[in-house]
Amino acid sequence: MPSTCSICREKSSETHFGAEACRGCATFFRKSVTMKMKYRCRGNNDCDITVKNSKTALSDSHSMCRACRYAKCLSMGMNVSNRPGNIRKPKSTPKKINLDQPGTTSFLLEDLPPNFRDQVPILTKMKANYQKMVNARLVVHQDEGAPRVLNYSESVEQGMKDVGLVADWISGCFEDFVKLPIQQKNVLFHNFYSKFCLLEVTFISHIKHAPDRITLPSGIDMNNLNTFYHDPERDTQMTKEEIERTIPLRTIIFE
Amino acid sequence: MPSTCSICREKSSETHFGAEACRGCATFFRKSVTMKMKYRCRGNNDCDITVKNSKTALSDSHSMCRACRYAKCLSMGMNVSNRPGNIRKPKSTPKKINLDQPGTTSFLLEDLPPNFRDQVPILTKMKANYQKMVNARLVVHQDEGAPRVLNYSESVEQGMKDVGLVADWISGCFEDFVKLPIQQKNVLFHNFYSKFCLLEVTFISHIKHAPDRITLPSGIDMNNLNTFYHDPERDTQMTKEEIERTIPLRTIIFE
């Protein structure tokens, strides 16, 4: 059977430690376990560990990220207590933060750095609620077909949907904020939201490892600025006036 | 001299192939060149290649991403034709962006993504001027002893010095801005600067691969929030009132 290793995609694999794996990956896993190795990823815990060229396979595998390789072994169900004929399915991790498509979840799966967690206790609550907001976004924006490229008008519509989620997030984090008069809430939120949008876009860029792209919270990409300001109905670029006229007013949120 | 390797931060470094480097990195570079090695990064071409623990240094270095290590060697000016007594500064004709200490320059050495470069021509000028500002910062903040941890009062002082550099940067980028009346300049800059500070801090976090730390443009770290609000003269924490009283007013810049 011309099967492939579920870890590194090397061809000709058998069952090792409960997963479809080549001998190289099997040996790597066995030694990692028996030697109690601790690895540290130098990238972002999502390194590619597939062998690209069988000709240079040896050299290639020598340069694999050990942390990510070991993590993939585990995620594919490898286990030293697994015995032949006792193949387990890949582990299913609890559904955690998932900013749009597959993307990168590893960063957000991490715990808060101890110093921030201890010195700013509210961060723990904010992070948990942020998780909820991300899950809500998956529902709210699910029909918008992420990942794709969108234009200006669509980004405005999405923003109008998203601002409510952010308001809910904040309300869930700050009890005192909820008790404020509506007018005060709007003033505060107005001052907060524009900065937050900037920060969150950079945050998403960072965790998606796409520093040269702009991805909205909905998971939609607004990378191409020419098509971004293109009006598909008239097949022209939007004029400055049209753009300014439709700049969203997200001032009044709480009412 | 207790110097550090500009590639991997290992202590005790000498000059090798034209850059401050430890022997390990020197040997790695020499063999890469003489053997004409081609490496492929498994991450995103921005892997961390600093040695974290000297105890496990050997194991640590064995797991470095070769592609990124070699790239960093080149970016630090390593060259086989360099001979002792003929030390060259880091590659790249004009001195390139170097946000504080060695840190990570690879990201900023890159050209702009073509779509951004073509669709927003001013970015090229802004990037070049940003480079100049970073260089200026090296001079302006050189006596502040980066990298180190600082407290609130110091961050205010640094900010007062830095805001002028940012104002110069903007003035150098936008001709029309310079022609505005001073009052208008201040209003515009005031609206711009608070957002810019947020963005730049996240930007620095990103390119320094330290998403859990806050590093100011001067290169100083403000990671520990307990010591950040500590008043060293009285050995107490600052009160809320003291903090608010000294919040910097960076509104009037142009005069």
Added chain:
DNA sequence: TCAGGACAAGATGTTCTG
């Protein structure tokens, strides 16, 4: 068929030499 030990090849840091 597969786990584990032994071996060989490759990669990297250290020491030595000039």
Added chain:
DNA sequence: CCAGAACATCTTGTCCTG
């Protein structure tokens, strides 16, 4: 002081045994 060769150590895939 530094480049390069030689050597030792660590990593990893293959082979062999049970």
